[in-house]
Amino acid sequence: MIRVLLVDDHPVVREGMRGMLGAEADLAVVGDAASGPEAVARTAALRPDVVLMDLRMPGGDGVEATERISAEFPDSHVLVLTTYDTDADILRAVEAGATGYLLKDTPRAELAEAVRAAARGETVLSGGVAGALLTGMRRRSAPESAALSSREAQVLRLAADGRTNAAIASALHISPTTVKTHLARAYEKLGVSDRTAAVTQAIRRGLLPDE
Incomplete structure (x- = not known):
C-alpha cells in the first residue's frame, strides 16, 4: 500500500484529492496539511511514501x-x-x-499512476512541464556573455557614456521609445531595475562592446 500525504491550503481540494486517490486499491491517504511547515511536521509524524504538495500557500511556501x-x-x-x-x-x-x-488539471488515472511512479522514485512531469523545465535549465546554463542582444549591448554602451535616451536614439538612428524598450529588456535580463545598475552589471560581465 502506498501511503500519501496531501498538502494544500484549500480544504475542498484536499477532500477532492482524498476521494480520487482513495478509490485506488493500492493508494491510501494517511493525512493532510494546509501549509509548508505543517507538511514537514506531518511528514515527520506519518512518514508517507508520497507527499502531494501544492506550491503557494499562505501558511508557508511549498518549495x-x-x-x-x-x-x-x-x-x-x-x-x-x-x-x-x-x-x-x-x-x-x-x-x-x-x-x-503535475498540474491540477491532470486526469484522475494519470494522477494515480504518477503517485505510484513517485513512490518508486521515478521522475514524473505532466504535459508541457518537461519542455518548460528544459527551457529553464538552458537559460540557467547559458553563458552570461549571451545574455544581451547586440542592440541592447549598444544601447547600454552609450548609456554608460552618460548619454540620454534621445542622444542614444540619434546615435543609433532609432526612436527614443525603442531605446526605452531595449533598456527595459536589458534590465530584465540582468536582473536590475535602473540604468546605473544595468551598466554596472553589464561591465562586470564583460557584455559592453568597445567604443
Whole structure:
C-alpha cells in the first residue's frame, strides 16, 4: 500500500484529492496539511511514501517544505501538484528535490499512476512541464556573455557614456521609445531595475562592446 500525504491550503481540494486517490486499491491517504511547515511536521509524524504538495500557500511556501522533506526524509518523495506552470516555479520545485511536477488539471488515472511512479522514485512531469523545465535549465546554463542582444549591448554602451535616451536614439538612428524598450529588456535580463545598475552589471560581465 502506498501511503500519501496531501498538502494544500484549500480544504475542498484536499477532500477532492482524498476521494480520487482513495478509490485506488493500492493508494491510501494517511493525512493532510494546509501549509509548508505543517507538511514537514506531518511528514515527520506519518512518514508517507508520497507527499502531494501544492506550491503557494499562505501558511508557508511549498518549495521550502519540499526542500526540507527531501533533505530530512528522503524516503518520502514529494510530488508537486499545482496550478502554476511557469519556468521559475518548475525549476525551484525540481531544484528543491521534488520527484515530479503535475498540474491540477491532470486526469484522475494519470494522477494515480504518477503517485505510484513517485513512490518508486521515478521522475514524473505532466504535459508541457518537461519542455518548460528544459527551457529553464538552458537559460540557467547559458553563458552570461549571451545574455544581451547586440542592440541592447549598444544601447547600454552609450548609456554608460552618460548619454540620454534621445542622444542614444540619434546615435543609433532609432526612436527614443525603442531605446526605452531595449533598456527595459536589458534590465530584465540582468536582473536590475535602473540604468546605473544595468551598466554596472553589464561591465562586470564583460557584455559592453568597445567604443
